[in-house]
Amino acid sequence: MTSKALNFQVTHICNTTKARVGCLKFGRNHTSRGPIETPVFMPVGTQGTLKGLTPEQLHQLNCRIILGNTYHLGHRPGPDLLKEMGGLHSFMHWDGGLLTDSGGFQMVSLVKLSEVTEEGVKFQSPHDQTEMLLTPEKSIEIQNIIGADIMMQLDDVVSSTISGPRVEEAMWRSLRWLDRCISAHSRPDEQSLFPIVQGGLDEKLREQSAKEIVKRNCPGYAIGGLSGGEDKDHFWRMVTLSTDHLPKDKPRYLMGVGFAIDLVVCSALGCDMFDCVFPTRTARFGCALVDSGQLNLNKQIYEKDHRLIDDQCICPVCKSGYTRSYLNTIVNKETTACHLLTIHNVSYQMRLMSRIRQAIIEQRFPDFIKEFVSIYCQDKDIPKWIMNSLKSVNIEL
Amino acid sequence: MATMSFKTISLSSSIATTANTARLGELAFSTIPKIIETPAAMLYVRSGVVPDVTYDLIPDNVTRLFEIPLGSLVDSMKNLEHTGSYGSFARITDPIYCPFHDSLVELRPGGSGNMYSSVWTKAGRQELNIDRFKKLIKLIQPSVYEPMFDGDTPIDKTTEKRLVKDRERSRRFLESSLGDKTILSNTIIALVGGQDKRHRQIYLNDILSHISNNENNILGVSFEGFHSYGPSTENIDLNSLKPIIEETQTKLVDYKNILFTMPLLWRPDNVIHGVDLGLDLFSGAYVAHISDRLIILSFRYNDRMSSNTLGAEYNINSKQYANGKQSLVVDCDCYTCKNYTQAYVYHLIQTKELLSRTLITIHNLYHYHGFFQQIRENLKANTWNDYRIMILKQYAIEQEQKE
Numbered sequence: 001m002t003s004k005a006l007n008f009q010v011t012h013i014c015n016t017t018k019a020r021v022g023c024l025k026f027g028r029n030h031t032s033r034g035p036i037e038t039p040v041f042m043p044v045g046t047q048g049t050l051k052g053l054t055p056e057q058l059h060q061l062n063c064r065i066i067l068g069n070t071y072h073l074g075h076r077p078g079p080d081l082l083k084e085m086g087g088l089h090s091f092m093h094w095d096g097g098l099l100t101d102s103g104g105f106q107m108v109s110l111v112k113l114s115e116v117t118e119e120g121v122k123f124q125s126p127h128d129q130t131e132m133l134l135t136p137e138k139s140i141e142i143q144n145i146i147g148a149d150i151m152m153q154l155d156d157v158v159s160s161t162i163s164g165p166r167v168e169e170a171m172w173r174s175l176r177w178l179d180r181c182i183s184a185h186s187r188p189d190e191q192s193l194f195p196i197v198q199g200g201l202d203e204k205l206r207e208q209s210a211k212e213i214v215k216r217n218c219p220g221y222a223i224g225g226l227s228g229g230e231d232k233d234h235f236w237r238m239v240t241l242s243t244d245h246l247p248k249d250k251p252r253y254l255m256g257v258g259f260a261i262d263l264v265v266c267s268a269l270g271c272d273m274f275d276c277v278f279p280t281r282t283a284r285f286g287c288a289l290v291d292s293g294q295l296n297l298n299k300q301i302y303e304k305d306h307r308l309i310d311d312q313c314i315c316p317v318c319k320s321g322y323t324r325s326y327l328n329t330i331v332n333k334e335t336t337a338c339h340l341l342t343i344h345n346v347s348y349q350m351r352l353m354s355r356i357r358q359a360i361i362e363q364r365f366p367d368f369i370k371e372f373v374s375i376y377c378q379d380k381d382i383p384k385w386i387m388n389s390l391k392s393v394n395i396e397l
Numbered sequence: 398m399a400t401m402s403f404k405t406i407s408l409s410s411s412i413a414t415t416a417n418t419a420r421l422g423e424l425a426f427s428t429i430p431k432i433i434e435t436p437a438a439m440l441y442v443r444s445g446v447v448p449d450v451t452y453d454l455i456p457d458n459v460t461r462l463f464e465i466p467l468g469s470l471v472d473s474m475k476n477l478e479h480t481g482s483y484g485s486f487a488r489i490t491d492p493i494y495c496p497f498h499d500s501l502v503e504l505r506p507g508g509s510g511n512m513y514s515s516v517w518t519k520a521g522r523q524e525l526n527i528d529r530f531k532k533l534i535k536l537i538q539p540s541v542y543e544p545m546f547d548g549d550t551p552i553d554k555t556t557e558k559r560l561v562k563d564r565e566r567s568r569r570f571l572e573s574s575l576g577d578k579t580i581l582s583n584t585i586i587a588l589v590g591g592q593d594k595r596h597r598q599i600y601l602n603d604i605l606s607h608i609s610n611n612e613n614n615i616l617g618v619s620f621e622g623f624h625s626y627g628p629s630t631e632n633i634d635l636n637s638l639k640p641i642i643e644e645t646q647t648k649l650v651d652y653k654n655i656l657f658t659m660p661l662l663w664r665p666d667n668v669i670h671g672v673d674l675g676l677d678l679f680s681g682a683y684v685a686h687i688s689d690r691l692i693i694l695s696f697r698y699n700d701r702m703s704s705n706t707l708g709a710e711y712n713i714n715s716k717q718y719a720n721g722k723q724s725l726v727v728d729c730d731c732y733t734c735k736n737y738t739q740a741y742v743y744h745l746i747q748t749k750e751l752l753s754r755t756l757i758t759i760h761n762l763y764h765y766h767g768f769f770q771q772i773r774e775n776l777k778a779n780t781w782n783d784y785r786i787m788i789l790k791q792y793a794i795e796q797e798q799k800e
Contacts, residue, residue: 304476330446334444336449
């Protein structure tokens, strides 16, 4: 499928699950950025930087697309400076792909006093206490200035743990806001606007949302309103229902998902793009990602553990031979330890996605999943939601 | 332990006539095929890492002699057992010098006893007795280290009795290191005695026989006890120490291949004075010190740089740089200046992002070590007098403006 600013080709389809491998290209005539292979994990660089890493370091880790947060960037450095600097890519010296959210999620998660009206999200600026209004038009205006390759519509965000009429109201309002975002979008030749499937945990609403959104014929679609603490058995059902109703030839972005097991399962459910702050955040707390979960290197048990974080890992940290024991002496002491663990964790996510893609391409994704789940769960029982979700895509554990 | 050796290279006569003791030298290693030219700044490393910067981002012009203060390693002792050496443990292949004290951390009084001394970290005091010190050195296996000493002789607060204790203890600690064959090689000996000329002289006389008996194992001497380390040493008046340092050098004049070093936060104008005093090796902690305070080195240190309006150094955390479209320093070829604007670095500071200190440190390392490179070039080219004046002028203007 191709639109003016985005090209997506599905190159391989899993014979068993709904997983697929694809290739994304961005920008005017699709020559600006890419190719980016999917399924892809996008690390979160909230404020125009990825947690201490340079763009060159990210590139070395095979990271080709990252996220920025419109709410934060709109506040600092602000649209005026970003405009002067020619957009975020050049401001932060990043020539890879960029995706910005709409700013709506932070309204709900960070700003206490927000009120949603038909016009937009009213909130009190946490910086100078003045009343502000984030409208779909405003969100798109800022995102057009930031200049990310993919922009998100402003949606009416409700917690994934509530139900009832508020969820339905939010779904329909998000749809009306989508139409306003589409009309406000001033750079469709260079930037792609993704709508967001909403509808909470209500199958009917989600189906309606997806069907309505698909009518707008956008370059790609996001699945939102999940990964907010809801029951995992509800989560996967909503994911798979959403992908069932989204077109096969367009990328599907599952928002806010980044735990390794979720990436494996949701790739099998047909999602192509993921983002999450977890890998970089946990790094700053001294935790290194491995297939069985994470190692908290602050712990005393690592004092004499002279193994690498992961002997299969190809990241510069593991390749340099830094041991758990050495890292134990610097975590929580030197900021350089945050850099090292962020490098490892981003690399872990990149390699996991590469392993997923390779397994899909070679038609051994079901075996890959089985092995991954057994390492992940070790001697513990496999959680029911994993059993059920994988069963839905023809994998019996 | 790798064997290190030092030799001085005599300069052409025109410099000698300026009554200047500035000199060039070379540090060579038995195990690594490289030579480090002096005067040089070391790379300040704490717990095995450069603060805020991973090794892949260290500029190429940085002198790769790692200065790792002992205090940052005491906590790692348990982890370090059975690892061979700190170099292999922390994945460092470059030579390591372990000074006893951290130039960045102020020494508080009362850290020494008859059988122990203390190293200081941001987290506080770590007591080391002779055995623990020796064990630590054996575990680390540094290329060169400084034997433990007292050195607790703050200016104006040091009594005669304290100076005597300082000498006695420092000598005892030194002899215990020199007497232990397993940690004998490659030491830089601390010279103590506070700012008291007489006591410093007595101490040097006391230990002179050790220097002559161990000439192969003693790489150099370090002028200790002049100050209490830490931030205040940035502003020390080096000229006031000149007579004391000169006297020591006169005494050691026959030992041509003894290197001179001194822990200090070496502000560039003091570096010039230090070179004038004949110092060879400089602590690199100043870069970490200013980078942590968001200060950018901007003084002109070579002919290619145009004279700038920023002053010798400036603090980037100021609103006037919020829209700055130029690099931190115009004409600078470092990674930071080639790729980022002042506005971006300012933004990173405002948003408390880790990358701000990373980019600032990269620039300052490049600038500082480029400066030392120019010092050596100008000593070689016989243009030292002009060069030192050019640098001192820039800092003199800075001082005037501050006052």
